[in-house]
Amino acid sequence: MSMPSARITGTGSYLPQKRLTNHELAQKVNTSDEWIRSRTGIIERRIAAEGEFTSDLAVAAGKNALMAAGVSVHDLDLILTATTTPDLIFPSTASIVQHKLGAHLNRTPAFDIQAVCSGFIYALSVADQFIRTGACRRVLVIGAETLSRILDWSDRGTCILFGDGAGAVVLEADHGGKRGILSTHLHADGAHVDLLYTHGGVSRGGPSEGGIGTIRMHGNEVFKQAVKALEGCVDEALDANGLTKEQIDWLVPHQANIRIIQSTAKRLGMPMERVAVTVDRHGNTSAASVPLALDEVARSGLIQPDHLVLMAAFGGGFTWGSALVRW
Ligand code: UT7
Numbered sequence: 001m002s003m004p005s006a007r008i009t010g011t012g013s014y015l016p017q018k019r020l021t022n023h024e025l026a027q028k029v030n031t032s033d034e035w036i037r038s039r040t041g042i043i044e045r046r047i048a049a050e051g052e053f054t055s056d057l058a059v060a061a062g063k064n065a066l067m068a069a070g071v072s073v074h075d076l077d078l079i080l081t082a083t084t085t086p087d088l089i090f091p092s093t094a095s096i097v098q099h100k101l102g103a104h105l106n107r108t109p110a111f112d113i114q115a116v117c118s119g120f121i122y123a124l125s126v127a128d129q130f131i132r133t134g135a136c137r138r139v140l141v142i143g144a145e146t147l148s149r150i151l152d153w154s155d156r157g158t159c160i161l162f163g164d165g166a167g168a169v170v171l172e173a174d175h176g177g178k179r180g181i182l183s184t185h186l187h188a189d190g191a192h193v194d195l196l197y198t199h200g201g202v203s204r205g206g207p208s209e210g211g212i213g214t215i216r217m218h219g220n221e222v223f224k225q226a227v228k229a230l231e232g233c234v235d236e237a238l239d240a241n242g243l244t245k246e247q248i249d250w251l252v253p254h255q256a257n258i259r260i261i262q263s264t265a266k267r268l269g270m271p272m273e274r275v276a277v278t279v280d281r282h283g284n285t286s287a288a289s290v291p292l293a294l295d296e297v298a299r300s301g302l303i304q305p306d307h308l309v310l311m312a313a314f315g316g317g318f319t320w321g322s323a324l325v326r327w
Contacts, residue, residue, distance in 0.1 A: 004173035005180030006131035006139070008325060010069025013167040013295035014060035015282070016048045022160070029156040036160050041258025045163025045283030048146045053087045055096040057166035058144035061291070062101060065140065069170035073101045077136035079110040080127055082119030082143045082287035084316070085150060086112060089202055097142065116196075117254050117315020118186075119143055119287030120167070124311075124323045125184035131173050142168040143287035150198055152214040161256070162215070163283035167291025179306070179326045183240050185233065186321040195221050196316040226256065226314040230264045233312040233322040241324060243308070245269050250303055254313035255279035255289040264312065286315065303327050 021044045022033035036042055048057065058081055066073060079101075081094035088096075094110035103110070115122040120143035130136040144166035151159045174180050200206035200213020207213055230253065238245060245268045253261050255278050265275045276293035285292060290311050297303055307327045314320040 002175070002177055003132050004134065004175050005177055006128045006171040007174040007180035008169045008327070009172045010065045010067070010071065010170040011168070011291065011295040011298040012061045012064025012066070012068055013165065013292045014057050014064065015165045015292075016046045016052060016057065018047045018049060019044045020047050025160055028153060029159060031156045031160055040161060041279050042160065042283045043280045046165055047148045048164040054083050054085050054144045054146045055087045055093050055100060057146065057164065058083070058093060058097045058142045058168070059100045061144065061166035061168040062097060062140055062142050065168035065170050069172070071138055071170050071172070073103050074106050076103055076106070076108050076138050076140050078127065078130055078139045079103060079108055080113055080123040080139065080141045081110070082113045082115065082123040082141070083145055084114060084116050084119065084286055085146045093144070115287075115315070115319040116317055117256065117284070117286045117289065118313040118317070118319035118321050120290045121184065121311060121313045121321040121323050122186055122319065124169075124181065125186055125321065127171050128181045128184055131171060137173045139171045140168060141171060142166060143289070143291045145286045145288045147215070147284075147286055150212065150214050155214075157219055158215045158217050161284050163285050165282055165285040165288045165292050167288050167295050169291060169294070182324045182326055183237060184321065184323045185236050185240065186319070187229070188317050188319045190317060192225070192318055195225070196318070223257065223260065225318060226260050227263050229314045229318070229320040230260065230312050231267045233320060234264060234267045234310070237310055237322045237324045247308055248310050249307035250274055250276065250297060250309040252276040252290055252294050252297065252309060252311045254315065255282060255293055256284045256314070268310075289313070
């Protein structure tokens with residue numbers, strides 16, 4: 001029997017209620033709505049409520065994806081959660097999500113994936129391997145973050161960029177073989193930790209005030225690296241599948257900065273109407289950004305069966321990668 005492909009049969013997402021606008025941020029730090037809009041494309045972002053954790057966002061997105069797929073939580077063979085902002089150091093957020101979804105009754109395996117903003121692409125790739133080998137038939141893949149908890153609200157270079165949210169997909173084995181994930185490509189380069197990191201952690205110790213550390217970034221340098229890596233991702237995915245750029249129907253990129261998104265779209269010669277853009281309303285939600293954007297275009301009904309959808313992300317690590325899907 002031929003190897004099954006991993007088909008996305010449902011998408012879901014969840015955003016916390018609270019919106020934080022650029023104007024509100026301009027009252028906290030020395031910035032302006034005009035600067036943030038023109039340099040990033042962001043207008044507002046969502047912030048999780050007190051007592052609302054990454055696992056809560058993940059569960060809400062996961063339930064929506066399961067409902068869209070018409071799959072019961074009891075039929076899942078694996079739950080993956082991509083996050084950089086876990087509820088706790090351990091157990092994994094995926095374990096907590098598994099329990100909150102009721103999948104503990106089935107002892108469904110669950111684990112986290114930490115690849116910062118590329119986490120969802122990494123998790124999709126892992127799920128794809130489990131399905132292709134026949135080890136799993138149905139996998140729930142979630143990207144969820146509460147980045148607001150690791151921001152330095154006095155640093156205008158970072159606090160204006162990030163937001164909270166979650167997105168999810170259900171992947172199912174498809175023996176038809178034509179639809180589903182066609183390829184994934186993952187990359188990492190750990191030589192640039194000093195350009196994007198948190199200044200505290202479990203083993204190295206926290207900052208003197210006793211916190212867990214907050215995001216530190218040399219934005220301009222990260223920007224250049226992101227543009228280069230994402231352009232490489234586009235070419236790599238096209239080459240590996242023997243496709244030309246005209247054949248790609250949708251680009252669903254990581255939502256860090258509209259200028260980075262536009263440069264990736266340009267590489268593909270793709271009009272912006274065929275590019276999923278949520279950065280204006282969500283900011284950068286790290287591992288949640290690609291599945292949040294995917295859910296938005298999927299629910300709009302604009303992606304048709306057999307369309308080619310290219311997802312790509314770049315983030316801390318550095319990590320980057322792509323997933324090409326025949327819808
Ligand atoms: O998701 C993981 C990957 N992350 C990314 O991809 C983020 C990549 N980086 C970026 O998106 C952009 O670099 C930023 C949006 C973070 C910054 O934009 P930029 O055009 O690269 O600005 P810059 O860092 O070169 O700073 C230009 C100026 C500086 O002032 P001086 O030194 O020229 O006087 C900054 O201090 O803008 C200043 N600045 C601000 N001004 C008003 C930095 N942040 C702000 C701010 N409001 N919020």
